[in-house]
Amino acid sequence: MTRLNVEHLSKNFGGIAALVGVTLDVQPGERRAIIGPNGAGKSTLFNLIAGELPPSSGKIYLGERDITRLPIYERANLGLGHTFQRNNLFMGLTVFENVRLAVQHHQRVARRLFRAAHSFEPVTRASAALLEQVGLIEQRDQAVKTLAYGQQRALEVALALATNPQVVLLDEPTAGMSPAETGEMARLIEKLPRTLTMLIVEHDMDVIFSLAERITVLHYGQVISEGTPAEVRADPLVQEIYLGAVPFE
Ligand SMILES: Nc1ncnc2c1ncn2[C@@H]1O[C@H](COP(=O)(O)OP(=O)(O)O)[C@@H](O)[C@H]1O
Ligand SMILES: [Mg+2]
Structure with missing residues (x-):
């Protein structure tokens, strides 16, 4: 079964067609760039x-479930996590407080939805585990604004994982x-569980x-090309349109 499925998805911003009929099938545990x-x-x-923006047309499925019209928090509770191109952190709070807020928020919403208060780990333990996972446990009491930029981005990955997602963007x-x-960061991402389905936008x-x-x-x-890294690298259209400017080694 496909984990994430996007069908003929389009988005117009006024006169700009930002997305035109995009179809994607991502398998469980796949890492898709x-x-x-x-x-x-x-x-x-x-x-x-x-769910940050509504599509102009098309469908989005998480597993069998049509999530096209669901609000962000419901998608998060169905197992979707998202990091943003721009920082989305509380700079004045500590590293730990940022993660704790995300975990707490998710557990509160999840409790309300599923009424399963006792099945959740304590917030503190879950937050510490996330910081271990992204290598920030020693910085837990530092204000986020004092972190190196790379550490801030690692913290954002922790926040995306705070909802315990099955699919992460x-x-x-x-x-x-x-x-x-x-x-x-590459090592951190590489070490994430193989069961996590991942979509990653990346320039490197x-x-x-x-x-x-x-x-x-x-x-x-x-979508102008899709396949294994070797297939995409060998695609003449990709070489012409995209890789012309950023050649492969
Ligand atoms: N909120 C928005 N309002 C208007 N235009 C937007 C908005 N977001 C993106 N766009 C436009 O949509 C196109 C795709 O942008 P984007 O998805 O950010 O591209 P990428 O992430 O590949 O660099 C661009 O032309 C961009 O200017
Ligand atoms: Mg972008």
């Missing part, structure tokens, strides 16, 4: 899947990072080729 030039519609695709997790920070080709099992190439809002 979405690449394409700036403005290709990658963030728009993630915003539609996560990572939008340029290494954007603006130094090469050392990029390497650390080394990160993509070490991580992704399949790659989808967007260009002007349309």
